[in-house]
Amino acid sequence: MDANHTPQSDILLELTGVKKYFPITGGVLRRTIGAVKAVDDISFTLRKGETLGLVGESGCGKSTTGRVIMKILDPTAGTIRFDGRDITKLSGRALREMRQDFQMVFQDPYSSLNPRMSVGALVAEPLIVNKKGTREQIRDEVERLLQVVGLSPEARLRFPHEFSGGQRQRIAIARALALKPKLIVADEAVSALDVSIQAQILNLLADLRKEFGLSYVFISHNLAVVKHVSDRVGVMYLGRMVELADKAKLYSQPLHPYTQALLSAAPEPKRNVTRDRIVLAGDVPSPANPPSGCAFHTRCPKVMDVCKSQRPELTAYGDGQLVACHLYA
Amino acid sequence: MSTPLLEVRNLKTHFISRTSRVRAVDGVDFSVERGKVLGIVGESGSGKSMTSLSIMRLVPGPQGQIVDGEILLDGKNLLKLTEREMTNIRGNQIGMIFQEPMTALNPVLKVGEQIGEVLTRHRGMNKAEAKKHAVELLKNVGFPRAEQIVNEYPHQLSGGMRQRAMIAMAMACQPTLLIADEPTTALDVTIQAQVLDLMRELKNRTGTAIILITHDLGVIAEMADDMVVMYGGQVVESGSADSVFEEPLHPYTRALLESIPVIDEERERLTAIPGTVPSAANFPEGCRFADRCSLVESSCREKMPELRELRKGHSVRCTLAV
Amino acid sequence: MLSYILRRVLGLIPTLFVITVIVFAFAHMMPGNAFQAMLFNPHIKNGGALYKKLLAENGLNQNIVVQYFDWIRNLLQGNLGNSYTYQEPVSQLIATYLPNTLELAITAEVIILAFSIPLGLLQATRANKPFDVSTSFIAVFFYSIPGFVFALFLIFIFSFTLNWLPSSGTVTPAVPWSGSIGDRMSHLLLPALSLALPSMAYYSRLTRGNTLQLITADFIRTAKAKGLRNGRVLFRHVLRNAIIPLMTQFGFDIGGLFGGAVILEQIFTWPGMGELSINATLNRDYPLILGVTLLFAITVLIGNLLADILLAISDPRIRYN
Amino acid sequence: MYSLTSGAVIETQKPSAANKVKPVKSKSPTRLSLERFFRNPLAVSGLVIFCIILFLTIAAPLFTHFSPSTPDIMNTDSPPTALHPLGTDGSGYDNLARVLYGGRTDLTIAFVAAFAQIVLGVIYGGISGFFGGWVDNILMRFVDIMLNFPFISLVLVLEAIFNTSSMWMLVLVVSITSWPGTARFMRGVFLQLREQDYVVGARTIGCSTWRIIFRHMLPNSTSILVVLTSFTVAGYVGINAALSYLGLGVPPSTPSWGGMLNSYSDYLSLKTEPYAWMPPALMILFTILSVNFISDGLRDAFDPQSKA
Amino acid sequence: ATKPVAKHAAKHAAIPNGGTLVQTFPTAFGANLIPFMDASLYTATADSYSFDPLLQFNQNGQLTPDIVQKYWFSPNKKTIYFQINPKARWSNGIYITSKDVELGVDWLASNSYNNTYQGQYGYLVQNIVGAAKPLPDGTTPSGFKIISPREFSMSMNTPDAAVLSSQWATIDPLPYYVLGKIPMSQWKNSAFNKMPSVGSGPFVNVSIIPGQSITQKANPYYLFGKPHIAYNIWKVISPNVVDGDLASGQVTMAGIQAKDVNKIKQVPNLSLSIQPSNGFSYLGWRLNNSVYGKEFSNVKFRQAVEYAINRSALVQAIDKGYGKPENGPLPPINFWYNKALNNTYGYSPAMANKLLTAAGFKIGKNGWRTTPGGRPFNPTITISSGDSVIATEATFLKQFLDAIHVNVKILPPINFNTIISQLGSDTNGKQPIQGFFLGWSLSTDPDPRGLWRSTDNLNATTIDWTNTKDPAVALNDKLIHLQHSAAAFSIPYRQKILNQWQTLLNQQLPENFLTMDDTITAYNKNLHGVVFSPYGALYPNRWYLN
Numbered sequence A: 001m002d003a004n005h006t007p008q009s010d011i012l013l014e015l016t017g018v019k020k021y022f023p024i025t026g027g028v029l030r031r032t033i034g035a036v037k038a039v040d041d042i043s044f045t046l047r048k049g050e051t052l053g054l055v056g057e058s059g060c061g062k063s064t065t066g067r068v069i070m071k072i073l074d075p076t077a078g079t080i081r082f083d084g085r086d087i088t089k090l091s092g093r094a095l096r097e098m099r100q101d102f103q104m105v106f107q108d109p110y111s112s113l114n115p116r117m118s119v120g121a122l123v124a125e126p127l128i129v130n131k132k133g134t135r136e137q138i139r140d141e142v143e144r145l146l147q148v149v150g151l152s153p154e155a156r157l158r159f160p161h162e163f164s165g166g167q168r169q170r171i172a173i174a175r176a177l178a179l180k181p182k183l184i185v186a187d188e189a190v191s192a193l194d195v196s197i198q199a200q201i202l203n204l205l206a207d208l209r210k211e212f213g214l215s216y217v218f219i220s221h222n223l224a225v226v227k228h229v230s231d232r233v234g235v236m237y238l239g240r241m242v243e244l245a246d247k248a249k250l251y252s253q254p255l256h257p258y259t260q261a262l263l264s265a266a267p268e269p270k271r272n273v274t275r276d277r278i279v280l281a282g283d284v285p286s287p288a289n290p291p292s293g294c295a296f297h298t299r300c301p302k303v304m305d306v307c308k309s310q311r312p313e314l315t316a317y318g319d320g321q322l323v324a325c326h327l328y329a
Numbered sequence B: 001m002s003t004p005l006l007e008v009r010n011l012k013t014h015f016i017s018r019t020s021r022v023r024a025v026d027g028v029d030f031s032v033e034r035g036k037v038l039g040i041v042g043e044s045g046s047g048k049s050m051t052s053l054s055i056m057r058l059v060p061g062p063q064g065q066i067v068d069g070e071i072l073l074d075g076k077n078l079l080k081l082t083e084r085e086m087t088n089i090r091g092n093q094i095g096m097i098f099q100e101p102m103t104a105l106n107p108v109l110k111v112g113e114q115i116g117e118v119l120t121r122h123r124g125m126n127k128a129e130a131k132k133h134a135v136e137l138l139k140n141v142g143f144p145r146a147e148q149i150v151n152e153y154p155h156q157l158s159g160g161m162r163q164r165a166m167i168a169m170a171m172a173c174q175p176t177l178l179i180a181d182e183p184t185t186a187l188d189v190t191i192q193a194q195v196l197d198l199m200r201e202l203k204n205r206t207g208t209a210i211i212l213i214t215h216d217l218g219v220i221a222e223m224a225d226d227m228v229v230m231y232g233g234q235v236v237e238s239g240s241a242d243s244v245f246e247e248p249l250h251p252y253t254r255a256l257l258e259s260i261p262v263i264d265e266e267r268e269r270l271t272a273i274p275g276t277v278p279s280a281a282n283f284p285e286g287c288r289f290a291d292r293c294s295l296v297e298s299s300c301r302e303k304m305p306e307l308r309e310l311r312k313g314h315s316v317r318c319t320l321a322v
Numbered sequence C: 001m002l003s004y005i006l007r008r009v010l011g012l013i014p015t016l017f018v019i020t021v022i023v024f025a026f027a028h029m030m031p032g033n034a035f036q037a038m039l040f041n042p043h044i045k046n047g048g049a050l051y052k053k054l055l056a057e058n059g060l061n062q063n064i065v066v067q068y069f070d071w072i073r074n075l076l077q078g079n080l081g082n083s084y085t086y087q088e089p090v091s092q093l094i095a096t097y098l099p100n101t102l103e104l105a106i107t108a109e110v111i112i113l114a115f116s117i118p119l120g121l122l123q124a125t126r127a128n129k130p131f132d133v134s135t136s137f138i139a140v141f142f143y144s145i146p147g148f149v150f151a152l153f154l155i156f157i158f159s160f161t162l163n164w165l166p167s168s169g170t171v172t173p174a175v176p177w178s179g180s181i182g183d184r185m186s187h188l189l190l191p192a193l194s195l196a197l198p199s200m201a202y203y204s205r206l207t208r209g210n211t212l213q214l215i216t217a218d219f220i221r222t223a224k225a226k227g228l229r230n231g232r233v234l235f236r237h238v239l240r241n242a243i244i245p246l247m248t249q250f251g252f253d254i255g256g257l258f259g260g261a262v263i264l265e266q267i268f269t270w271p272g273m274g275e276l277s278i279n280a281t282l283n284r285d286y287p288l289i290l291g292v293t294l295l296f297a298i299t300v301l302i303g304n305l306l307a308d309i310l311l312a313i314s315d316p317r318i319r320y321n
Numbered sequence D: 001m002y003s004l005t006s007g008a009v010i011e012t013q014k015p016s017a018a019n020k021v022k023p024v025k026s027k028s029p030t031r032l033s034l035e036r037f038f039r040n041p042l043a044v045s046g047l048v049i050f051c052i053i054l055f056l057t058i059a060a061p062l063f064t065h066f067s068p069s070t071p072d073i074m075n076t077d078s079p080p081t082a083l084h085p086l087g088t089d090g091s092g093y094d095n096l097a098r099v100l101y102g103g104r105t106d107l108t109i110a111f112v113a114a115f116a117q118i119v120l121g122v123i124y125g126g127i128s129g130f131f132g133g134w135v136d137n138i139l140m141r142f143v144d145i146m147l148n149f150p151f152i153s154l155v156l157v158l159e160a161i162f163n164t165s166s167m168w169m170l171v172l173v174v175s176i177t178s179w180p181g182t183a184r185f186m187r188g189v190f191l192q193l194r195e196q197d198y199v200v201g202a203r204t205i206g207c208s209t210w211r212i213i214f215r216h217m218l219p220n221s222t223s224i225l226v227v228l229t230s231f232t233v234a235g236y237v238g239i240n241a242a243l244s245y246l247g248l249g250v251p252p253s254t255p256s257w258g259g260m261l262n263s264y265s266d267y268l269s270l271k272t273e274p275y276a277w278m279p280p281a282l283m284i285l286f287t288i289l290s291v292n293f294i295s296d297g298l299r300d301a302f303d304p305q306s307k308a
Numbered sequence E: 001a002t003k004p005v006a007k008h009a010a011k012h013a014a015i016p017n018g019g020t021l022v023q024t025f026p027t028a029f030g031a032n033l034i035p036f037m038d039a040s041l042y043t044a045t046a047d048s049y050s051f052d053p054l055l056q057f058n059q060n061g062q063l064t065p066d067i068v069q070k071y072w073f074s075p076n077k078k079t080i081y082f083q084i085n086p087k088a089r090w091s092n093g094i095y096i097t098s099k100d101v102e103l104g105v106d107w108l109a110s111n112s113y114n115n116t117y118q119g120q121y122g123y124l125v126q127n128i129v130g131a132a133k134p135l136p137d138g139t140t141p142s143g144f145k146i147i148s149p150r151e152f153s154m155s156m157n158t159p160d161a162a163v164l165s166s167q168w169a170t171i172d173p174l175p176y177y178v179l180g181k182i183p184m185s186q187w188k189n190s191a192f193n194k195m196p197s198v199g200s201g202p203f204v205n206v207s208i209i210p211g212q213s214i215t216q217k218a219n220p221y222y223l224f225g226k227p228h229i230a231y232n233i234w235k236v237i238s239p240n241v242v243d244g245d246l247a248s249g250q251v252t253m254a255g256i257q258a259k260d261v262n263k264i265k266q267v268p269n270l271s272l273s274i275q276p277s278n279g280f281s282y283l284g285w286r287l288n289n290s291v292y293g294k295e296f297s298n299v300k301f302r303q304a305v306e307y308a309i310n311r312s313a314l315v316q317a318i319d320k321g322y323g324k325p326e327n328g329p330l331p332p333i334n335f336w337y338n339k340a341l342n343n344t345y346g347y348s349p350a351m352a353n354k355l356l357t358a359a360g361f362k363i364g365k366n367g368w369r370t371t372p373g374g375r376p377f378n379p380t381i382t383i384s385s386g387d388s389v390i391a392t393e394a395t396f397l398k399q400f401l402d403a404i405h406v407n408v409k410i411l412p413p414i415n416f417n418t419i420i421s422q423l424g425s426d427t428n429g430k431q432p433i434q435g436f437f438l439g440w441s442l443s444t445d446p447d448p449r450g451l452w453r454s455t456d457n458l459n460a461t462t463i464d465w466t467n468t469k470d471p472a473v474a475l476n477d478k479l480i481h482l483q484h485s486a487a488a489f490s491i492p493y494r495q496k497i498l499n500q501w502q503t504l505l506n507q508q509l510p511e512n513f514l515t516m517d518d519t520i521t522a523y524n525k526n527l528h529g530v531v532f533s534p535y536g537a538l539y540p541n542r543w544y545l546n
C-alpha cells in the first residue's frame, strides 16, 4: 500500500479498518434492530504536511470520518494512530492532551461559534482550558492569531453576530490554530460561503499550511475545491472508500465508475466544453441498508454479476492508485 | 424576433420598516425569450430570489414592497393586475420551483394531492381526474412508481425525487415560464445532473422558457442561453451566456470566474475578491462593487454607473469597461 | 403504530408500579388512619376492640410491604378494594364519579380546541392589527385570572344575576326535564367554560405563534406560487400544520385538566374525581387513594397516548416512523 | 482588459462600513436583547407596573402603620373608614396592611417556587440531556413518574406528613411537583445544544464537561430560562389563591392576596364588599399580567424570530 | 332569638299546598341511607326527614310524642311501656307496628351493625336487657317485648333516668315488611339502602343523585298530616355560592356564618333565624404533657386563663354578638344549665395575673412568665385547618394570653385527623400537642356519660383531667353516676346533681370553656311555618311556601 512508500515517521495519521455504526432501535423493547453503517471499514494514511481531500455525496460518511478522527465519535471498530500513537482507546486527560494536536473547522460558521462569547474569548478559550500562558500572554496571542487569519486585533472585543460568514470562518480558523495543531480536519469549511468569500478562505488555508506546516483532512462535496486544495483525494460512497489517489491521477484518469460519474456530472464554468456526461440513475441507497457486494452496483453503468455479491477491496492499481472495483481486479 | 416572453423593467423591491429601507432589488432590467433559459447568478443577498418573487408578486409583506418598475408577461404588466387575477397566472402561466426540496413541499399532504391541487385550481378538474393526471405528470419527470408516489408524503421521498415532484407540480399546467430559484443547490452532483437533464428535456419538449437562478457559474454555463449577473440588487452584466463567458466585461464577473477552482485547469492560487457584499440596507454611493474592485477609480464612488449595452445584446454596469 | 402503542402501554407498567409504591408509602406516612377516629367516638362500644378488628379486616395491622403486595395481588384480579369511608368498592366509586369528570374535561377540551384554533388563525392573519392586539390582550388577561376566580364571576353573572344557568350539580333534581341533554348542557356550560378559559387563551396564543411562523414557511410560498387562493392556503396548508404542535401540548395538558378540575368541581359541586381524591386523602382511605392515583396516572397516559395518536394522524412524518 | 492582482499573502479584512461607525467595545448578544426588550412598550409598561407592585410590597410599612398580623378584636368586619381605608376583615386585620404585606407572601411563593423549579429542572434536565444515553433514559423515566402525580393530593399528603401548613410548605410542594415539566423541557434544550457545532467544537479544544455546561450550554439557554422563569412566576402568583380555596394555602394569619381573595369569594362579599376583595384581586391580576408582558417581551427580545 | 313565624297568620288565610323546598349540604352525603347506617351527618339529616323516631324533642328540648303516642314506666322504673299512635303509617299506607320497632332495635343491637365502621349508634340500645354486647343478626334482646301490634316494652337492668331521652327515644322503627325479608348482613347492598323508598317521616325519598342531591316528596300518610310542601330537595352546594343561591331563590333555606348576617339582612327576599346552639368551643391543655404537663395541671393556671380571655369580646368579634360565653360543660341554652354559673370568670387580667403570680409563674426579664420552676414557659396551641374562623379565634386567644405575659405560640393549622391522632399519641410518651383549640357538640339530653367519666375511653385523649390523681375526679364520677340513678327520675333531683357537677367543672376547668356560637339560618321570605330551635328547624310538615 502507499503507506509502504513513506517512512513510518512521516505518517501523521493512520486509519485502519475504521467503522462507525449508529444503532437503529425499534420494536416494543427498543432493541437495536439494525445499524446505520455511516463509515464501513475505511483505511488510509495521511503524511505530515499533506492534504487529503475527501469527496462524496451527502450521507456517504465524510463528516462521520472526520468526527471519528477528531475523537468526537468513538469508532465501532478499527484503529486510529496519530503521530505514531494509538489514540483509538484514549480518553480523559490523555485525550485532552493529545487533542491539542488536531483541530477541526466546521461547515457552518453560524453555529460553530458560541454566540454569547466575544471573539477574543472564543479564540482564547483553547489557550485558557489548556493553560497556555498568563492572561497577558494569551491576550497577545489572541491578537496575533486574529491577525494571522486576516482580522484586525480589535475584532477581539466584538461578538460573532457582527461578522459575515467569511469573517466568522476566519475566527473559527484562528481558534483552531490557537493550540498549534499538526492536523486540521476541515469539514465542508467553505461550503456555506459565497464563491467570492470561498476563495479568501481557501487561500488562507493554503497560506497557513505553508506557514505552519499543517496537514489537512479536507472534506467537501465540491470536486473542484477538493482538487484545488488536496494532494491526494479519497472518494467515498456509502461509508466506503471507493477510490484513493493522488489528485492528478484521480482527476485525469478516474478509475472507479462512481468517480467517473461524479467527475462527469460536475458542471464547469466554461462554455462549450463537451464532456461525456454520465448521468447516474436513481438515488444513493440508505446506509442503514446498503446493497450487498459493491455498494455502488445498483447505480453502476458497468455493473457485473460479481459486483452484486462480492465486495471489492481497495487495491492498488497501476502506480499506487487505490480503487475498490471488480473491473480492476 | 417577436417581443420577449417576459420583460422586467426597472424593478425595485424594497423592504421598508420604520427604521430602515432594504433595497433588495434596486432597478433590475432583463428579458426572457420564449423557450430560452435565462440564468441569473450572483452572490448571496444580491437580490436573485426577491427578483423572482417579485415576478410572482409573492414578496413577503407587509415590509416587502414592489416600489417601482414593470413586469411584462406577454406584454401584460403583472404589477397592474388584481391579486385575484394574479392567482390565475401563478401556477398556470408561471410555474416556480425553489431551492430547498425538503421544505418546499407541505409535509402533511400527499404528493399527489399537492400536484393535483394545481390542476383543480387552474384546469377545473375534479379530485379523481387531478390525481390521475398527477400520475402522468410524475411519469413525465421520470418516476417509475408514479402510481405509488402520488399516495406518499414528501418525507418518504429523497431530495432528488422531491425536486422532481416540485418540477412536475410547477409544470402541471404547462406554463410558458418556469422560475427555478436555485433548484439544485441542495442536491448532490449526481442528482443535480439528473435534475438539470430533466429540466432541459422538459424545456425542449414543452417550449417553456426558464429563469434559472443559481450562484453556481458551472450550472449557468451548462444550461443558460442568456445570463444576468446580479450584485447588490442590480444587474451588473447581462448578455448571451456565450458572450459573457467569452468576454466578461464587469470586473465582478471576471473576478467571480477567476475566484473559483476549476477541475479542468490547475490554479496555483485563487483570485479572491476581498471584502464582503455590501449590506442592502446601506449601499455605498456610486458603484456598489467599488469597495471590492481592484480597478476602482475615484469616479466610481461618485455616481452609479448605468447599464450600458457595450456589445450587441451584452450590457454592463461599469464605466471602466470598454 | 401498534407496536408504538404497545410499547407505551408496557412502558407504563413500571411507571405505575413506582407511582403506586410512592403513593402507598406517602399515604402510610401520614399520621393517623381511617379508623382511628373511631377510638375517640364516645358512643362506640368497645371502640378499641372494634378498631383492632377493623385494622385486621382491612389488613392494616400487617407489614406495609405485605399490604402493598396484597393490594397488587387484588389489583391483578381486577379488585381495587373497598373504600373505608364510602364503604363501597373503589371501582364502583370511580365508575360513579369518573364519568362526571370526563364529561367536564372533554367538554372543556372541545371548547378549547373549537375556539382557540380559529381565534389563533384569525389573529395571525391580522397580526399586529387592532383585532390581533385586542384579542391577544384579552387572552393574556384570561390567562392571568386564576380559574376559580373566573368561575365565581361566571356564577355571579350567569347564575345569580341573570338567573340563566344553574350554579351547581350536573342535573336539576325533581323536574320533568331532569337529566335531559339540555339540562345537562346547562349545568355543564359554566364549569367547562371556567376550566377551558385559561387554556383557551394559551392555545390561541400558541396557534397564533405557529401560524405566524408557518405563514413564512417555504411550502406556503409554494402553495401560493401554485396560484391557490388565500382561504385554501390558510385552511388546507397552514391549519393542518399549525395544529401539530397543539397536539403535543394537548397531551401534556389533558392530565392537567383532569387535575385542574379539582377546584372547579368544588365550586360547582360537580361530583367528580377531585372530591373523591381529596376526601380519600383527608380520611386516609388507602384503597381509594391508590385507586384514584392509579386512575389519574392512567388518564395522564391515555391523554399522552391520545395526543400521540392525534399527532400521528396530523403529522405523516411521525406516522411513518 | 484589466488584470486583477492577487491579494496579499493574507488578505486583511477591510472593516465594513457598518463596523466603522461602531465604537470599539461592541454590544454583547445579551445587551442587544435587553435593548430590544426596552424598546418594547408593552414589556416596559409590564416592568414598570411590576416594579411598582414590588415597591408597594417591600415598602409596605411606609404606607400603613398597621401590622398585618395583629388583629384588632374590637374592630372586625369594619367598612372603609379614615383609619382603615379598605376596612378590616373578619379577624380585625386592616385590609390595606394585608394587601400591602400580602404581596410578600404571594411573590415569595411565586419567585422561590419558580426559582426552585427552574433550578431543579435545569440541573436534572441538563444532566439528562447532556449525558444522554442510559442516564437520560433512567432520569426521564422518573420524570414520567413525577409528571403523573396528582398535585393537590400531594399537597394534602405532605401537609399531613410534615404536620404543618405554611408558606414554605407550599413552596416546597409546588417546587417538588412542578420541576419535572421543566426538566423535560430543559432536557430537550440540552439535547439540542449538545449537537450544536460550537459545543462539539468546545470538546475538540479540550474543554471539560463542566466548562462545556457552564460556559457554552447554560449561557445559550439563559434566554430560554429567563422566559421560562418569568412565565413560571406568573403561573404561581395565583396558586396560593387557588389552594386557599381548598383550605390548603398558607395559614389565614399569614397575610396573602390569595387568602384575602379567598375569604371574600362568596356571593354576598363579592357584591357588598368590593373595597375588600378588589385590591388583592387587582394585585394578583396586575402582577400576573405584568409578568406575562415581561415574559412576552423577554421572549421577543431574546428570540426576535419567534412572533408567538 | 326569633319567634316562630306566622303561627297566627296561618289561621286566617288558607295555607297553600305545593312548592319545592331546597336545602343544602356543604359537602357530599354518604351513600348508605338506612337509618344509622351512615356516619355522614348529612345522610342522617336527610334520614331524619323520612324516618321519625319513637319520641321527638320539641323546641324546648323536651320529649314529646311522635310514633309513640304514650309511654309509662313500670313501678321499679326498670321497664318502659310504649304505645304506638294508631295513625302512624308508612308512606305507602301500611300501619307501623311493634314489629317495625323491634326490627329497629334488632338492627341497632346486631353484629352486622355494630361490627361495621358506622356502628356508632349501637349504644342506643346497650341498656336494654340482653343487649350489652352485640347480638347475632335478627336476635331480639330479651329486654324488648312485643305486647301487641301497637304496644311494646323495653327493660333495663338498673333504673336509668337519662336512658329514654338520651337513647331510646331516638330509635327509628324500620319497615319490617321490606327489611324483614333481607338478612341484615345484606342490608348494605340492598336497593333500600341506596334509596329508602318508604318512610315514616314527613318526606320520603323519590330520587337520589349520588354526591349531588336527594329529592323527597311529601308523605301522604304522615302521622301529623301530609306536609304542605310537595317536594323537599337536599342539594350539595359549595359554601361559596350558597348565599348567592339563597339570594336568587335557588335555595330556600341554609345555614350561614355570623359575619354574613348583616349582608343577608340587605337581601330583600331573605329572613333570618338566630338560635343558640347546643355546643361550645374550648381551649384544652394536655395535662400529661412532658414539657408543661405539670404547669397545665395546676388548676390556678387554668383559672387564670379563663379570667384572661375576654369571652364576651370573642363573641362580639367572632360571632358578631350572636353567641354567649360558655361557663361549664353545658351550654346556657341547655334545659339543665346551671344559671348560677353566669358571669363566673368575668374578664379580669388582674385576677389572672394574681393567680399566676400566686402559683409561681413569675414574670421574667423578657416580660414573659416562667414556670414556677424558673424554666421559660412558652406553650404551643394546636389548631385545626379548614376553617379560617378557627385561626382568627386563635390569634385573639394569643392576644389575651400575651396580655397576662404568657407567651403562647399558635402552631400552623393542621388537619383534624392529625390532631386526633396526635392527641392519641400523647400516652405513648410522644407529645406533640400542648394546648389545643377544639369544640364539642352535644346531644339533647345532657347525660355526660361516655365522655366525662374517668372510665370513658375519651378521657385518655381530650379530657385527660379525669386521668389525673386530682381528688375532684372522684367527685365528678360520683355526680355523673347520680344524675342518671333511679333518684334522678325526679327532675329537681337530677337538676340539683347536674348543677353540682357543672359547678365542679366550672371550678376545676378540665378545659377552658370559651363560647357558644349561635346557629344562624337564612331562609326565603316565602317560606312560612318553620319552628326554629337550638335542636334544628322543627316540624317540616307544617311548613308552607307561598
Ligand SMILES: Nc1ncnc2c1ncn2[C@@H]1O[C@H](COP(=O)(O)OP(=O)(O)OP(=O)(O)O)[C@@H](O)[C@H]1O
Binding pocket: A022, A036, A037, A038, A039, A056, A057, A058, A059, A060, A061, A062, A063, A064, A065, A221, A287
Ligand atoms: N449521530 C448519528 N446517529 C445516527 N445516524 C447518523 C448520525 N450521524 C450521522 N448519521 C448517519 O450516518 C450517515 C453518514 O453521515 P455523515 O454526516 O458522515 O455524512 P456526510 O458524508 O458528511 O454527508 P453531508 O455531505 O450531508 O454532510 C448518514 O446516513 C447519517 O444519517
Ligand SMILES: Nc1ncnc2c1ncn2[C@@H]1O[C@H](COP(=O)(O)OP(=O)(O)OP(=O)(O)O)[C@@H](O)[C@H]1O
Binding pocket: B015, B022, B023, B024, B025, B042, B043, B044, B045, B046, B047, B048, B049, B050, B051, B060, B063, B064, B215, B279, B280
Ligand atoms: N423579509 C425580509 N426583510 C428584510 N430584508 C430582506 C427580507 N428578505 C430578504 N431581504 C434582503 O433582501 C436582499 C436580497 O435577498 P434575496 O433573498 O433576494 O437574495 P438572494 O440573491 O436570493 O440570496 P441567496 O443566494 O442567499 O438566496 C438581501 O439583502 C436580504 O437581506
Ligand SMILES: [Mg+2]
Binding pocket: A062, A063, A064, A187, A188
Ligand atoms: Mg457532512
Ligand SMILES: [Mg+2]
Binding pocket: B048, B049, B050, B181
Ligand atoms: Mg435566494
